[in-house]
Amino acid sequence: MVVTTPETLSDDKIQHYRDKGFVKVPGILSKDEAAEFHDIIYRFAERKRSLGEEDPGVRDREVFTQIVNFWHEDAGIRGLTLHPNVGGVAQKLAGVPLRLWHDHMLIKQPHNKTPTEFHQDQPYWPHADSTQSISAWIALCDVPVERGCMTFLSGSHRRTDLSAQNLNDAESFLGIAPEFRYGERVTVPLEAGDCTFHHSRCAHMATPNDTDVPRVAHIVIYMDATTTFSGNKHIVTDPLALKEGEALDGELLPFVERFASLR
Ligand SMILES: O=C(O)CCC(=O)C(=O)O
Numbered sequence: 001m002v003v004t005t006p007e008t009l010s011d012d013k014i015q016h017y018r019d020k021g022f023v024k025v026p027g028i029l030s031k032d033e034a035a036e037f038h039d040i041i042y043r044f045a046e047r048k049r050s051l052g053e054e055d056p057g058v059r060d061r062e063v064f065t066q067i068v069n070f071w072h073e074d075a076g077i078r079g080l081t082l083h084p085n086v087g088g089v090a091q092k093l094a095g096v097p098l099r100l101w102h103d104h105m106l107i108k109q110p111h112n113k114t115p116t117e118f119h120q121d122q123p124y125w126p127h128a129d130s131t132q133s134i135s136a137w138i139a140l141c142d143v144p145v146e147r148g149c150m151t152f153l154s155g156s157h158r159r160t161d162l163s164a165q166n167l168n169d170a171e172s173f174l175g176i177a178p179e180f181r182y183g184e185r186v187t188v189p190l191e192a193g194d195c196t197f198h199h200s201r202c203a204h205m206a207t208p209n210d211t212d213v214p215r216v217a218h219i220v221i222y223m224d225a226t227t228t229f230s231g232n233k234h235i236v237t238d239p240l241a242l243k244e245g246e247a248l249d250g251e252l253l254p255f256v257e258r259f260a261s262l263r
Contacts, residue, residue, distance in 0.1 A: 021202030
């Protein structure tokens with residue numbers, strides 16, 4: 001299996017990302033790396049989950065178990081979240097210098113029966129001026145359609161004017177952007193080690209997990225290196241006591257350029 005690196009990423013992939021708002025990148029991790037990170041992430045998530053919902057970074061819902069921003073607590077997770085290959089490809093796709101916004105593990109439990117409905121990510125975040133923020137959705141197990149893979153609405157990243165949508169409500173996005181109801185939808189099953197990248201304004205959903213196997217995905221989100229704080233509440237920025245207009249800066253928000261030295 002060939003691993004995709006920033007150097008081998010083709011111009012076609014970059015063009016696809018810019019035109020459609022998402023792109024599949026096979027083999028962002030080797031199969032061995034994916035298997036190793038799968039065990040680290042799954043074990044960490046199960047440990048956090050067993051402690052209940054005391055921790056605001058841990059949310060156990062029907063749609064998915066979500067564990068937000070723990071890379072700095074665990075050397076194994078850090079190795080994945082600060083993976084220079086993933087960050088380097090994200091930066092090439094975005095076309096601007098990036099820094100980490102946050103990571104999260106999203107595990108769809110077996111037979112969860114609940115899709116993640118269409119939504120854009122950007123409106124959830126307290127970013128005043130990040131126009132190229134981008135997520136890497138890394139499959140740590142095989143994710144066929146039946147296990148909860150992603151579907152993207154091509155071109156929806158150009159709708160930069162929409163307020164936050166509800167990822168539990170199928171009509172929330174399409175109700176305010178009806179032009180996408182009959183537009184191109186692309187469903188992207190992934191094998192372990194593959195990845196999709198999506199622009200933070202590209203609307204996406206994920207199918208339910210109808211299999212006996214947990215769907216384990218790790219998502220790393222990057223923002224423009226120059227992003228400033230909008231003043232809105234968010235679990236990542238709440239402890240930082242930032243003032244509106246200040247740069248989103250600090251050691252928990254490292255530049256992609258520094259990833260290799262920080263792992
Ligand atoms: O994996 C999922 O169920 C949804 C993922 C998602 O919404 C995201 O990565 O922004």
